[in-house]
Amino acid sequence: MGFKYAKRMENIKASEIRELLKLTQRPEIISFAGGLPAPELFPVDDFRKVSDKVLAEKGRIALQYGPTEGYNPLREKIASRMTKVGVKADFNDILIISGSQQGLDFTGKIFLDKDDIVLCESPSYLGAINAFKAYQPKFIEVPTDDNGMKMNELEEIIINNDKIKFIYVIPDFQNPSGRTWSLERRKKLLELSEKYNIPIVEDNPYGELRYDGKIPPAIKGLDTKGNVIFLGTFSKIFSPGIRLGWVCASEEALNKYILVKQGADLQASTISQLQLNQYIEEYSLDEHVDKIKNIYRRRRDLMIDTMKKEFPQDVKFTIPEGGLFTWVELPEHVNTRELAKKAIDNNVAFVPGGSFYPNAGNENAFRLNYSNMDEERIVKGIKILAKVIEEALQCEKSM
Ligand code: PMP
Numbered sequence: 001m002g003f004k005y006a007k008r009m010e011n012i013k014a015s016e017i018r019e020l021l022k023l024t025q026r027p028e029i030i031s032f033a034g035g036l037p038a039p040e041l042f043p044v045d046d047f048r049k050v051s052d053k054v055l056a057e058k059g060r061i062a063l064q065y066g067p068t069e070g071y072n073p074l075r076e077k078i079a080s081r082m083t084k085v086g087v088k089a090d091f092n093d094i095l096i097i098s099g100s101q102q103g104l105d106f107t108g109k110i111f112l113d114k115d116d117i118v119l120c121e122s123p124s125y126l127g128a129i130n131a132f133k134a135y136q137p138k139f140i141e142v143p144t145d146d147n148g149m150k151m152n153e154l155e156e157i158i159i160n161n162d163k164i165k166f167i168y169v170i171p172d173f174q175n176p177s178g179r180t181w182s183l184e185r186r187k188k189l190l191e192l193s194e195k196y197n198i199p200i201v202e203d204n205p206y207g208e209l210r211y212d213g214k215i216p217p218a219i220k221g222l223d224t225k226g227n228v229i230f231l232g233t234f235s236k237i238f239s240p241g242i243r244l245g246w247v248c249a250s251e252e253a254l255n256k257y258i259l260v261k262q263g264a265d266l267q268a269s270t271i272s273q274l275q276l277n278q279y280i281e282e283y284s285l286d287e288h289v290d291k292i293k294n295i296y297r298r299r300r301d302l303m304i305d306t307m308k309k310e311f312p313q314d315v316k317f318t319i320p321e322g323g324l325f326t327w328v329e330l331p332e333h334v335n336t337r338e339l340a341k342k343a344i345d346n347n348v349a350f351v352p353g354g355s356f357y358p359n360a361g362n363e364n365a366f367r368l369n370y371s372n373m374d375e376e377r378i379v380k381g382i383k384i385l386a387k388v389i390e391e392a393l394q395c396e397k398s399m
Helices: 007-011 016-024 046-064 072-085 099-110 127-131 149-161 181-198 251-265 270-282 285-310 336-345 375-398
Strands: 092-095 118-121 140-143 164-168 199-204 229-231 243-247 325-329 365-369
Touching: 007 072, 007 164, 072 229, 072 270, 092 099, 092 149, 092 251, 099 127, 099 164, 099 199, 099 243, 099 251, 118 127, 140 149, 149 164, 149 325, 164 181, 181 199, 229 251, 243 251, 251 365, 285 325, 285 375, 336 365, 336 375
Parallel strands: 118 140, 118 164, 164 199, 199 229
Antiparallel strands: 092 243, 229 243, 325 365
């Protein structure tokens, strides 16, 4: 038809993950590609009971419009749950949104004019990169190591660029790398954010899913001046299908998010909010999260142990202390987009690493998810993958 679409659409490409997920619907595929929770852990029966109760007792509220900020009893529960990641918050600090992905889009809408600069970790979350791209920014990728962004490099970048609007980070069990920031780096990031007056957008879907060690406070928990905008979600601790997340920020910034929420969809689904609120009142979300953690810890251990046994020596991978992902690095000459095609031919899927770098390059890594496949499939899939990698390495050597 050749309609005249907005310029911004030139930047928006189909997400590689979405395309891959379509393939992974085939039952024979062992998928380590998506970031999907284990569906067998969803508390379906309990949720059905609370849903009936909500409709029986509060049906007329549940099916009505509600305030943009969200359903107050749920805002209160979210505020008190924030203590789990070391944040003291009040219900007034919380805006309920339709998944934290919406918070990423809003962040772009609120902060970015064309050619403004976003600082992000290298690599960073593909969904955030795509959401921000709609607002036509430039990305500067800040080098990272096992403890987070490298602070000297970050300060250097800040000093040399004047259009930086925010620093986007995922400090806990990062998507895609599985890495977690040290406390020192969290403090230093906050210090630089205050020194140069640049807000931090802290995206934290996985903070509660820690399998070993102690939870360091979220950067928001160390923030005394309102420099951190925190995005949270129920997707990984309860269910992504209910599409409920939140923004926790200072009054000034939160008001901007409230304004754009009104323009986007008026409010998050009233019925979802009431159902979830009722669930948290009647059941223990803590116990549910513990159950999830126990299963995911086992799956992580199994994936890592199998990789240690099966993968060729020169393949490196992260050992995440929580979350859903491990990040595999191959020798530089291996292209993991090509490798992904071979893996799919052998019925195993993963996401090639290149898409996690907004400025492209870095094609030799890939992301593996361990939450969604059962134990048998994890072992089988990693063994197949090991063979596919071995063949690719052999092939490169003989060329
Ligand atoms: N941020 C990160 C880092 C994620 O991994 C995800 C989901 N994979 C999201 C945000 C979006 O999550 P949701 O919209 O389901 O809350």
